[in-house]
Amino acid sequence: MTSPKLILILSENWTLVPPSDLRSLVRIAVDAEDAGFDAVMVSEHVVLGPSSGAAGLPDNPRDYALPDNQDPRTPWPSSLLLLAAVAAATERVRLVAGAVIPPLRHPLLLAKELATLDLLSEGRLVVQPTVSWHRDEYEALGVPYEERGARLDEHLAAWRRAWGASPASFEGRHYRFTDVFVEPKPVRSEGPPLWFGGTRLHDRLLRRLVDHGSGFNPLGPPTSDDLVRLRSAMAEAGRSMDELEMVAAVGAVCRDIVARVSAMTA
Numbered sequence: 001m002t003s004p005k006l007i008l009i010l011s012e013n014w015t016l017v018p019p020s021d022l023r024s025l026v027r028i029a030v031d032a033e034d035a036g037f038d039a040v041m042v043s044e045h046v047v048l049g050p051s052s053g054a055a056g057l058p059d060n061p062r063d064y065a066l067p068d069n070q071d072p073r074t075p076w077p078s079s080l081l082l083l084a085a086v087a088a089a090t091e092r093v094r095l096v097a098g099a100v101i102p103p104l105r106h107p108l109l110l111a112k113e114l115a116t117l118d119l120l121s122e123g124r125l126v127v128q129p130t131v132s133w134h135r136d137e138y139e140a141l142g143v144p145y146e147e148r149g150a151r152l153d154e155h156l157a158a159w160r161r162a163w164g165a166s167p168a169s170f171e172g173r174h175y176r177f178t179d180v181f182v183e184p185k186p187v188r189s190e191g192p193p194l195w196f197g198g199t200r201l202h203d204r205l206l207r208r209l210v211d212h213g214s215g216f217n218p219l220g221p222p223t224s225d226d227l228v229r230l231r232s233a234m235a236e237a238g239r240s241m242d243e244l245e246m247v248a249a250v251g252a253v254c255r256d257i258v259a260r261v262s263a264m265t266a
Contacts, residue, residue: 008041009040009041009043010025010042011042011044011076019075022077022085023085025082026089029090029093038093039093039094040093040094040095040096041096042079042098043076043079044076044079044097045101045132045137046140046141048072048076049136049140050072051068051135052071052072053071055067055069057069067134079097080097080100080114083117084117087120095121095124095126096126097114099130099132100127100130101129101132102156103143103147103148103151106175107158107175108162108182110159111159111162111191114186114191114192115182115186115191116184118188119186123187123188123192126192126195127193127195128195128196128215128217129152129155129194132148147174151174153208156211157170157172158175158177160190160191162180166182168180168182194213195245195247196212196216197217198218201218201226210233213244214243214244215247216230216244216246217247218247218248221248230244
């Protein structure tokens with residue numbers, strides 16, 4: 001049996017350092033590499049709106065960021081820029097750009113940014129594209145929230161064209177380009193590995209995993225029925241479940257320490 005690989009999620013450490021001291025997060029990533037972690041993950045938001053904490057904020061501000069439980073004042077630095085700094089300071093650890101929200105960008109711009117980061121890290125980049133849950137974010141950037149799934153699917157198809165032979169062309173409902181030269185190319189001709197996840201294995205997510213996926217990172221444990229569906233769909237496409245990295249999140253929070261520190265600072 002293959003030993004599990006550990007990923008340190010830096011996004012949930014925003015409250016551990018002041019927003020002005022992002023270099024501390026780079027040092028934490030270096031420490032994670034030295035400690036034997038396989039990867040570090042940084043997620044993103046471009047902006048948050050008033051509804052980001054609609055479900056109520058967690059008692060412990062360092063708990064995992066979930067939909068509708070996020071303080072809109074929480075700083076979310078650019079994940080790709082932060083990972084570029086981590087790439088320059090490390091040699092082995094993989095860089096997981098988690099919860100990248102492609103519909104908020106043009107696919108050519110994001111394809112270039114991801115390819116550049118992949119080259120800087122010498123092929124250590126992993127990308128988890130998602131559509132996000134936060135309507136306020138889409139409205140602030142002028143992107144129709146209801147189109148986010150279709151736009152993500154067009155990104156995935158457009159990246160393949162952009163990372164392939166130049167000149168590249170693509171014709172979609174939301175994005176199109178003709179005879180463009182997108183340089184530089186990523187380390188692999190197919191681009192960096194792509195992980196997918198979400199709160200449930202809906203049909204579109206299943207199709208993205210089968211067509212593009214190198215890893216499955218669900219938000220919470222998948223059901224046995226989900227795994228049966230995924231295994232069947234992979235087999236129908238001539239793929240094996242062994243081709244997917246299975247990713248799971250675990251928390252490490254000592255409630256007693258949290259309570260004691262809260263009492264000391266009350």
